[in-house]
Amino acid sequence: MEREVRVRIQSSADIVLARQQGRALASQLGFSSSNLTIIATAISEVARNIVEYAKEGEVVLSLINDTNKNGVQIVAADSGPGIADISTVMRDGFTTGNGLGIGLPGARRLMDEFEISSEVGKGTTVTMKKWHER
Amino acid sequence: MAVPILKQSHFLIASIQAALSDQDLLQLRDNLADLVGRHRARGVIVDVTALDVLDSFATRTLRAIAYTTKLRGAETVIVGIQPEVALSMVQLGLTLEDVPTALDLEEGLTFLNRRLEDAHGA
Numbered sequence: 432m433e434r435e436v437r438v439r440i441q442s443s444a445d446i447v448l449a450r451q452q453g454r455a456l457a458s459q460l461g462f463s464s465s466n467l468t469i470i471a472t473a474i475s476e477v478a479r480n481i482v483e484y485a486k487e488g489e490v491v492l493s494l495i496n497d498t499n500k501n502g503v504q505i506v507a508a509d510s511g512p513g514i515a516d517i518s519t520v521m522r523d524g525f526t527t528g529n530g531l532g533i534g535l536p537g538a539r540r541l542m543d544e545f546e547i548s549s550e551v552g553k554g555t556t557v558t559m560k561k562w563h564e565r
Numbered sequence: 566m567a568v569p570i571l572k573q574s575h576f577l578i579a580s581i582q583a584a585l586s587d588q589d590l591l592q593l594r595d596n597l598a599d600l601v602g603r604h605r606a607r608g609v610i611v612d613v614t615a616l617d618v619l620d621s622f623a624t625r626t627l628r629a630i631a632y633t634t635k636l637r638g639a640e641t642v643i644v645g646i647q648p649e650v651a652l653s654m655v656q657l658g659l660t661l662e663d664v665p666t667a668l669d670l671e672e673g674l675t676f677l678n679r680r681l682e683d684a685h686g687a
Contacts, residue, residue, distance in 0.1 A: 443587035450618055451584065468617060468649040472657060475620040479587070523658060533621045537657040 433459070435493040438478075440507075441486070446478040449490045456492050457503040460563045470503060470561050473541040476534040477507035477557045485511020485554065495560065502543075502562040510554040517547055568593045570600055575607040576677055577639075578670070581615050590626040597630055601637040607684075608677035609634050612670055614645030624659045631664040640680055642666065644673035 488509030
C-alpha cells in the first residue's frame with residue numbers, strides 16, 4: 432500500500448494532479464465516495480492557493496494512523512510571500528487575489544483537522560487531516 | 566483538454582469529458598461567449614457529469630459563463646452535478662446563486678425549450 436505521494440505544484444494542471452493523487456491515496460482506506468470528493472476538493476483549494484500566491488510549492492499526501500483510526504494527511508507548503516494576519520485570511524470572503532475568498536476557510540470546513548502556519552517572506556504551510564473510523 | 570461544444574437546434578451543449586484545469590475552464594468560458602454569437606444560440610447547456618470536483622474556481626467560472634452568455638442573449642443551464650459534488654459544494658460554502666441547474670442533459674433541454682416557448686409566447 433502506497434503511504435505517501437508528493438506532488439510538485441507549479442501550474443493549474445498540477446492542482447488537478449494533486450487532487451487526483453489525493454483521491455487515489457485516500458480511496459485505499461475505504462472512505463465513502465462523498466468523503467473522497469470532500470478530500471479532493473480541499474486539496475484543490477490549498478493547491479490553488481500555492482499557484483495563486485506563491486507560484487510554486489509542494490503538496491505531500493500521506494496515510495496516517497491514530498490509536499483507533501486511519502486517515503489521510505495533506506501538507507501544502509510553499510516558500511512564497513507568507514501571510515501577515517492568518518485570522519483575516521481564515522475569514523470567509525477575504526481575498527487579495529482573484530478568488531472568492533473561500534479557499535482556506537472552506538478547506539477547514541471540509542476537513543477534520545486544519546492548521547496553518549506562515550511567516551512573511553518565508554512561506555506558508557497548511558496541514559489538514561481527514562479521519563476514517565476503522 | 567478542450568471541451569467539445571455541439572450545436573443542437575437553438576442550443577449549444579458543452580459536454581465536459583474529463584477533469585479540467587483552471588486554464589481549460591477559462592477557455593470554455595471564452596469559447597462559449599464567442600460561439601453564442603456565431604451560432605446565434607438562445608441557450609447553453611454545460612454538462613458537468615464527468616467532473617468529480619467543483620471547487621471555488623470552477624464554481625466561479627460556471628457563474629461567469631452563465632452571466633457572460635446571458636449578456637450575449639443566451640440562457641445557460643448547468644446539468645449533471647453529481648450528488649457527492651453537491652454535498653461537498655454545500656460544505657465548502659459554494660453556491661451557483663441564480664444560475665439555473667437541472668438534473669441531466671434531458672432535463673436541461675426541457676428547461677431551455679420551455680424558456681424559449683415562454684419568450685415566444687410573451
